[in-house]
Amino acid sequence: MRRFLLVFVILLLFPLLLAAQDSEQRILFFGDSITAGYGINTKKAFPALIQQRIDSLGWNFQAVNAGLSGETSAGGVRRVDWMLRQPVSVFVLELGGNDGLRGIDLDATKKNLQKIIDKVEQQYPKAEIIITGMQVPPNLGPEYTEKFKEMYPELARKNDIILLPFLLKGVAGDPELNQADGIHPTAKGHEIIAETVWDTLKPILKKKRKEETYSK
Template sequence: MKHIVFFGDSLTAGYGLKSPSTESLPALLAKKALEENKEFSYTNAGVSGDTSATALQRLPIILKEKIDIFVLGIGANDIIRGHTAQSMNTNIESIIQKIRISDHNTKMILLGMELPAWISHKTVSAYRESYKNLAKKYELPFLPFLLEGVIGNQMLNLPDLVHPNAAGYQIIAENVWPLLQALL
């Protein structure tokens, strides 16, 4: 059975959900895989508040596991906290390289993050380009914006309008599933 590590921040961890063990993105993808007879085991290695720098620091512990697929979704907190796109890019690239060095057979998926369209910020394109360029450089399956179609929608989010609720995660899982399904 394949083992998948979902590595990220609160969006991976399932922050604010009543039952992250059944409603988070990793749990929903595991359920979907089971329904299609593509069962896998997984580790939800999401830590609320993580930036690309703190994620890079905790990566060595995760790399002790046998990993068939590594789903990388980090950077939202870098953007929110105003870290530069360049520093985020450097950290995410280091994570990708360390995974490749650890086991060159591990497949990876990159989940992109950006500021939602309703927030204007002069560096929006730099973050977007960072993810796109890393996906291209390392030939990674790539979802440009993890929260596409969910962010800002009151019906799909917690009151902060940033963290998805259970219904929002259903949509996100549908968006991520084709990338994961292709690697299973």
């Protein structure tokens, strides 16, 4: 009898649990090895730290880490449709760094990032898009370096999306906050990145929560 009651309760609550899961708004962090947390435990990568912030506030958002080490903007175009199969409320675009390190033509990179933005806006017009600025080492020449840096604000202005000026603010160039390769942040570096991202993300999530409240 007790077993029957347990099964009955589970069956009764299952649809409610599914509904609660479905009601979560997804924050999709779409990027390369920085987002993926290369070289550290993924639980210490900045998307996971953002989720901890969200959970501590009791907000109904799910931070999804869609980072892939080695990903280029072209790879992102090929992969994004798969990642957009589930609804997205906030899309954080962190790509282009590997293009820059490889010296890929920036017109091609810019076109690829634009394609990704277009796909998100087409499928989820109410989603907020954040594009994270990145910088490359000066060894590729001042013209390439400056053009790369300006690519992100140009895309933000063109598409009226939110710009996070430099994802690695306070982290880049500091040997204590980067792994031996000098490129990938340590766990401590990711803590600083999480702070930078949270400063931009928090007001957006507040706005989303208000919109959800008014729509009920």
